Amino acid sequence: MKNPIFDSLLVLLFVGFASDAGAQQFMTREGHVHFFSSTPIEDIEADNRQMSGLLDALTGEFAFQVQMRAFHFEKALMEEHFNESYVESEAFPKATFTGRIVSWERIPNDGQRHDVVAEGEFDIHGVTQPQRIEGTVQWMDGAWKLKANFEATLADHNIVIPTVVKDNISPVIAIDVEAQLLPR
Amino acid sequence: MKRLNRWLVGLVWIGTSAMHAQGLLDELNAVTEAPTLPVRATFKDTRIVNVQSNETPAEGVLHFVIAHRFGTLSSGAYDLWGLDNAQMRMAFDYGITDGLAVGVARNTYQKTYEANVKARLLRQKTGPEAFPLSVTWYSVAMANGSRVAPEETPYPFTRRLSYVHQAVVARKMSERWSLALVPSFVHRNFVQESGEAHDLALLGVGGRCKLAPRFSVNGEYHHFLTQSFGDAFSPSLSLGVDIETGGHVFQLHITNARGMFERSFLAEPAGSWANGDLYFGFNLSRVFTVKS
Numbered sequence: 001m002k003n004p005i006f007d008s009l010l011v012l013l014f015v016g017f018a019s020d021a022g023a024q025q026f027m028t029r030e031g032h033v034h035f036f037s038s039t040p041i042e043d044i045e046a047d048n049r050q051m052s053g054l055l056d057a058l059t060g061e062f063a064f065q066v067q068m069r070a071f072h073f074e075k076a077l078m079e080e081h082f083n084e085s086y087v088e089s090e091a092f093p094k095a096t097f098t099g100r101i102v103s104w105e106r107i108p109n110d111g112q113r114h115d116v117v118a119e120g121e122f123d124i125h126g127v128t129q130p131q132r133i134e135g136t137v138q139w140m141d142g143a144w145k146l147k148a149n150f151e152a153t154l155a156d157h158n159i160v161i162p163t164v165v166k167d168n169i170s171p172v173i174a175i176d177v178e179a180q181l182l183p184r
Numbered sequence: 185m186k187r188l189n190r191w192l193v194g195l196v197w198i199g200t201s202a203m204h205a206q207g208l209l210d211e212l213n214a215v216t217e218a219p220t221l222p223v224r225a226t227f228k229d230t231r232i233v234n235v236q237s238n239e240t241p242a243e244g245v246l247h248f249v250i251a252h253r254f255g256t257l258s259s260g261a262y263d264l265w266g267l268d269n270a271q272m273r274m275a276f277d278y279g280i281t282d283g284l285a286v287g288v289a290r291n292t293y294q295k296t297y298e299a300n301v302k303a304r305l306l307r308q309k310t311g312p313e314a315f316p317l318s319v320t321w322y323s324v325a326m327a328n329g330s331r332v333a334p335e336e337t338p339y340p341f342t343r344r345l346s347y348v349h350q351a352v353v354a355r356k357m358s359e360r361w362s363l364a365l366v367p368s369f370v371h372r373n374f375v376q377e378s379g380e381a382h383d384l385a386l387l388g389v390g391g392r393c394k395l396a397p398r399f400s401v402n403g404e405y406h407h408f409l410t411q412s413f414g415d416a417f418s419p420s421l422s423l424g425v426d427i428e429t430g431g432h433v434f435q436l437h438i439t440n441a442r443g444m445f446e447r448s449f450l451a452e453p454a455g456s457w458a459n460g461d462l463y464f465g466f467n468l469s470r471v472f473t474v475k476s
Contacts, residue, residue, distance in 0.1 A: 025211075027212075027215075029216060050219060052212055052216040053212065054208045054209075054211060054212045056208060061208060062208065063206075063208035063209035063211075063212050064212075065209065065212060065213075065216075067218065067219060067221070069221045069224075070219060070221065074473075074476055075242075075245075075473050075476065076242030076243075076245060076282075077242070077245075077431060077471055077473075079224070080224055080225050081430075083224060083225070084224075084225050084397055085397040085398060085428075088359075088397070090358075090359040091359065093218075096209060098206065098208065098209050162398070164429055164430060165430050168430070
């Protein structure tokens with residue numbers, strides 16, 4: 001008995017499984033994000049060691065996210081202003097980066113560090129922008145180690161710096177990311 | 185039919201590859217719990233208008249406040265609606281830890297000195313171990329430093345003292361609204377009139393509405409649970425705005441209480457809203473990170 005609808009459902013199911021069943025996922029809950037704003041008047045930096053991330057080792061696709069409120073600054077007031085006035089973390093609690101490591105299938109798990117390019121969507125303050133990030137990946141001790149640094153322009157993400165503190169906050173923020181993803 | 189099948193399969197393929205990164209993010213959300221985080225910035229400053237908010241200076245931070253209350257608005261153009269008659273309060277609060285602060289202050293009004301301690305007992309939190317409220321304790325001892333003529337009633341140091349103890353029960357309801365309930369207990373070692381109560385209990389309510397990231401409207405009201413005597417004082421009612429600029433917070437307000445220390449604005453507010461005895465004033469705070 002041939003039922004075309006049943007057939008297509010079967011194929012659909014198969015396709016759904018095929019893309020996930022073979023995929024080995026790697027994960028972290030304690031990736032490190034550090035950002036730095038430098039101006040002649042003031043340097044501002046913050047750390048977040050609670051970045052979570054998933055990497056699909058079959059396709060090189062990934063998703064990372066951080067809770068904005070888990071960034072720690074040197075001064076309490078900086079932390080308050082960061083959350084209250086700049087990233088508005090109540091309304092936009094997370095920043096995410098989703099995408100794919102380019103030519104992932106060509107990267108050997110040989111223990112060496114390899115330069116890679118990741119392309120994806122960077123979402124912070126509720127504004128998503130395409131972002132291209134250069135970094136390195138390394139297969140070590142059964143885990144993927146990822147490192148990258150990139151720059152984000154505040155204005156691209158609709159983060160407004162008022163005139164009175166224009167000299168204290170850089171319009172372009174340097175971001176460093178480091179994570180070790182273990183098999184799930 | 186076969187053609188339709190292929191077309192459907194193709195559609196599914198395209199769909200899955202485009203949605204996959206988003207799928208990873210959904211998967212990530214499903215397996216990661218949001219961390220438990222303390223609620224910050226329930227109020228912009230350590231005071232709502234006159235009364236303490238639940239906020240304390242952070243560890244190692246010196247919080248310096250200059251506050252003024254001018255004369256009555258009803259005093260007219262000659263006194264520039266009270267601006268010629270300023271009362272001043274100067275205060276230093278220091279955060280020993282993130283939840284414990286000590287402070288000293290000096291007021292023009294009755295040349296009053298203050299020593300205070302403020303301790304966070306409970307903190308509002310979000311996440312898996314959420315907690316709905318912040319509770320902060322505030323105790324202050326005040327000493328009247330005015331000289332008295334020798335022929336007047338003896339006025340030894342102990343008589344100059346008064347104390348206020350408060351619990352600030354606060355909740356950040358939303359990004360916009362914060363509310364506080366502030367029960368206060370006032371003890372005065374010496375009262376001006378015979379028959380006046382030495383001990384008073386009040387229940388205060390305060391709140392803010394944050395209209396912009398650096399701007400909020402604040403108000404507070406303190407209801408007498410016990411009366412001093414008769415109805416000599418109308419309850420303290422204040423309305424104002426907070427404006428934040430970098431390391432400063434400007435609080436501008438109108439209040440019927442001219443004194444800026446607790447005994448004065450809780451137990452002895454100078455004016456009444458009904459009579460228009462209102463004072464314009466401001467608190468200007470600045471934080472200095474002394475120890476990082």
